[in-house]
Amino acid sequence: MKKEELLKEIQTIFSKIFKDNGIEFVDVEYVKEPKGNVLRIFIDKKDGVDLDSCEFASNLVSEWLDEVDPIEQSYFLEVSSPGIDREIKLDKLENFIDKKILIKCYKKINGTKEFIGYLKKYDDVKLTLDINKQSIDFDKNDIAIIKTQN
Secondary structure (H helix, E strand, C coil): CCHHHHHHHHHHHHHHHHHHCCCEEEEEEEEEECCEEEEEEEEECCCCCCHHHHHHHHHHHHHHHHHHCCCCCCCEEEEECCCCCCECCHHHHHHHCCCEEEEEEEEEECCEEEEEEEEEEECCCEEEEEECCEEEEEEHHHEEEEEECC
16 A cells, blocks of 8 residues: 555544544654654644543554554554644644644745744635734745644
């Protein structure tokens, strides 16, 4: 199974299962690191991710991986919180309306590539930040990364 297909299948299967158990499926990645290949799943919960949540998610995914066996190479499975300053995927923006975020752009806009403000709205093409009571629109194609901010 191709890497992209595997990651999409994991997200599709476990998003609903996790949601039914009060856990948000945030992201999945399969990366090569010095210690070897790592299949990493990021989860979140309203009251914060705890060890029991990670163990629950890990056991479910591990059982499925053992049964389906979609990865030929050896790998490590990790389940964790995405962290405080986590990257926000464009399809998850609805969770961050009126929250403080950081946008890094591919090219300079008004002399800078980084902007911190409150997400006010978004659509398929652009998103709007409130920065010091001024609304600034960003074309989604110009955005390299979006992260949460404290």
